[in-house]
Amino acid sequence: MNQTITHQLNHRSIREFTDEPVKPEDLKLVLEVANHTATSTGMQSAAMIRVTDTAKKQALSEICQQPYVARFPELIIFIVDVYRNARIAEDNGYQFESERDMDRFFQGWTDACLMAQNATNAIESLGMGAVFLGSILNDSAATIQVLKLPKLTFPVLGVGFGWPNQNPQLKPRLPLELRVFENEYKILADYKEAVREYDEEMQTYYDLREANRRVDSFTLQVIKKLQNPSDKRAKILQVVRDQGFDLKV
Numbered sequence: 001m002n003q004t005i006t007h008q009l010n011h012r013s014i015r016e017f018t019d020e021p022v023k024p025e026d027l028k029l030v031l032e033v034a035n036h037t038a039t040s041t042g043m044q045s046a047a048m049i050r051v052t053d054t055a056k057k058q059a060l061s062e063i064c065q066q067p068y069v070a071r072f073p074e075l076i077i078f079i080v081d082v083y084r085n086a087r088i089a090e091d092n093g094y095q096f097e098s099e100r101d102m103d104r105f106f107q108g109w110t111d112a113c114l115m116a117q118n119a120t121n122a123i124e125s126l127g128m129g130a131v132f133l134g135s136i137l138n139d140s141a142a143t144i145q146v147l148k149l150p151k152l153t154f155p156v157l158g159v160g161f162g163w164p165n166q167n168p169q170l171k172p173r174l175p176l177e178l179r180v181f182e183n184e185y186k187i188l189a190d191y192k193e194a195v196r197e198y199d200e201e202m203q204t205y206y207d208l209r210e211a212n213r214r215v216d217s218f219t220l221q222v223i224k225k226l227q228n229p230s231d232k233r234a235k236i237l238q239v240v241r242d243q244g245f246d247l248k249v
């Protein structure tokens with residue numbers, strides 16, 4: 001086992017951090033790694049916003065409905081950024097309808113996710129801890145306002161990081177059989193039975209987020225999440241359209 005894999009298999013989300021600031025040289029490394037991530041068609045259609053303003057952090061924390069967001073030593077928001085390339089074309093006297101298409105949007109979305117994971121790998125390899133924030137999309141229009149995102153951009157994922165002030169247990173994952181198929185999708189006869197053992201394993205896992213509480217079984221978590229959809233999140237495509245992208249539907 002090499003060091004990279006040891007770090008990756010040891011991954012756990014960290015949500016509480018010490019007061020020790022992230023060293024500027026470490027921050028620079030994390031940003032360089034993210035910037036060097038593979039990028040769809042070479043277009044580099046994703047960008048990062050480092051949030052240092054306390055009021056903005058607080059506003060994002062309210063959108064996320066997660067108070068710990070306001071306390072993150074470092075917070076980077078990864079965004080789709082088609083705006084820059086559209087401007088490169090425009091400032092050279094061109095304007096293309098294709099700037100607005102969903103292909104461009106999803107290239108940026110994928111790039112942003114890969115950059116965020118690559119950054120997280122770098123953060124963890126430096127001994128720090130991190131957590132992703134999909135909750136910035138609880139109200140994507142509000143996040144767009146806070147970050148003053150122009151048309152042809154869109155928030156994707158946040159990463160909060162710093163020096164860990166907690167040491168959570170490794171969170172168990174589903175067995176590989178449920179997530180790895182060969183050649184074609186495999187539909188099982190009985191999913192209740194298929195996750196039974198994993199459900200038991202999850203019930204012995206403690207989530208530090210919820211004051212050291214045991215978590216529900218995976219089955220209960222799935223049912224609760226599906227039972228309580230977020231209306232705003234379900235309407236995300238409306239906000240994507242408002243940002244100037246053409247859904248072509």
Ligand SMILES: Cc1cc2nc3c(=O)[nH]c(=O)nc-3n(C[C@H](O)[C@H](O)[C@H](O)COP(=O)(O)O)c2cc1C
Nearest residue numbers: 011012013015064066131132133134135136157171
């Ligand atoms: C796309 C994505 C979005 C996430 N959003 C949040 C979030 O908004 N807040 C949070 O506390 N954790 C968030 N997480 C972390 C997950 O809750 C966490 O990865 C999962 O529970 C597994 O735990 P582990 O990372 O400790 O193994 C997110 C993870 C991913 C991949």
